[in-house]
Amino acid sequence: MFLKDYISDVFNATKSLLKGMRRTGYYFTHHKEIITQQYPEVKQALPERFRGEVVMPHDENNEHACTGCTACELACPNATIKIITKFDVTPDGKKKKALDTFVYHLELCTMCNLCVQACPTDAIKMAQTFEHSVYDRSRLTKKLNEPGSKIRAGVE
């Protein structure tokens, strides 16, 4: 009996191994099923919802939609955003709060999208970039509003 069990064990083991090897052989001979991509040469387009970095879109007149309301700063869980405001003087002599600098610390951001959801004027959005590595950490602190930009007329 012992010998019979032993032989059937060996037989079953070989069978199960060959079954597994058949899979391996299948992929070995079917090159079309290979799914790896050669990354730096071939870059896949990322879906439009992909959250890679917070950016502030500017239009062709170098105007943005940010009113400096700080809603995004309050919504952010890790103090990634710092809004510095200034007072603009409108033509009729009134003072109006406006954005001076939108400081964004990419190194603190967790891409949670809460700031974009909180913004009442859709002034910021998520960009589909992901290659964020730099040699110096200070370069990750960004100023999102471009120099000389101002708020688009009609955005309150």
Add this chain to the structure above:
Amino acid sequence: MYRETQIIKHAQKASSNGGNLEEAGDLVINVGPQHPSTHGVLHLVITLHGETIKNVEPHLGYIHRSIEKMCESLSYRQFIYVTSRMDYLSSHINNHGCAMCVEKGLQVEIPPRAKVIRVLMDELTRLASHQLWWGAMAMDVGALTPFFHAFREREMINDIMEETCGARLTMNYMVPGGVMYDIHPNFQKRVKEFIEEFKKKIDEYDELVTGNIIFQNRMKGVGYLTKEDAISYGCTGPTARGSGVSCDIRKLYPYEVYDQVQFNEIIETDGDCFARYLVRMQEMRQSLSMVEQLIDNIPEGDFQAKTKAVLKLPKGEFYSKIETARGEFGVYIVSEGGTTPYRIKFRSPGFSNLSALNHMAKGYKIGDLVAIMGTLDLVIPDIDR
């Protein structure tokens, strides 16, 4: 009874020889915190007698980020994203549990569409998590190829998530009141493609690993956990269901639309590593069938209920629980009526499952420890928080 007497004996022995469990000829080795088979920064102090394990003592704290304390200073919208960093393989489900707890406090009813989307996302996450576990499990016991197979299928789920939620691992898609955005127009099509593809592949998984005699010999009869022990250690999820404990929150305390879909709670009674393996393999098929049932029946309507911009929970205590890929995940919020919680406590499945490790590994060989840990499906950030 056996367990308790063992613990008392150990305690007595330890106190009689100055706190040390080992005797002459025993060897104490450290596995981890940087060891590939612990799947993270888990530190195990193992007392060995020859190759036989006498005691395993997990040391935690290497990835403690004090998430519970952190949550106390975050608002009810903000704290949800942190829970993706606990059990990162079930991040959707963690977020879902927290969102449910906040909704309980606010007493908002979420729209049917959001409910179905949430369940779909949960099941896809569970599939992705089990796929990764399967690959890692096989790799732990020495088969490298399955890892790549698992990642190939998991990539399809990740792509679906990326398209709809905007992220691949830490999605932050569940918000109080529903989900953050509506599903992507391609979502249904791509999920159906995935179902078709994965149905074929899961048979391939069985062919490649489940039937393999070497794999079975490593798993069968190793790491026994009896039903009583599973209950007394507080094990949940596939770990407990492999020992015959019925503990599926989706079945026992159905939330969202789990009472309307057809699925079986998978229970195996052997209590060894192979039983836990089989539970997870069959759970994948169940999840697949759940996704299949729901994908064509997403009701029309809103994907988010109207909630205030600043959420305030009434004074009181709120608890909700949910079945993650590893077991029961509980969220307990104590509110003083303000915008931030007074106290948050998470009951994470990994912590309780890990506590049974010493009991399961004792008496087996050191090589079996890897298999036992593999079937516990540990995610260390979930244990440490």
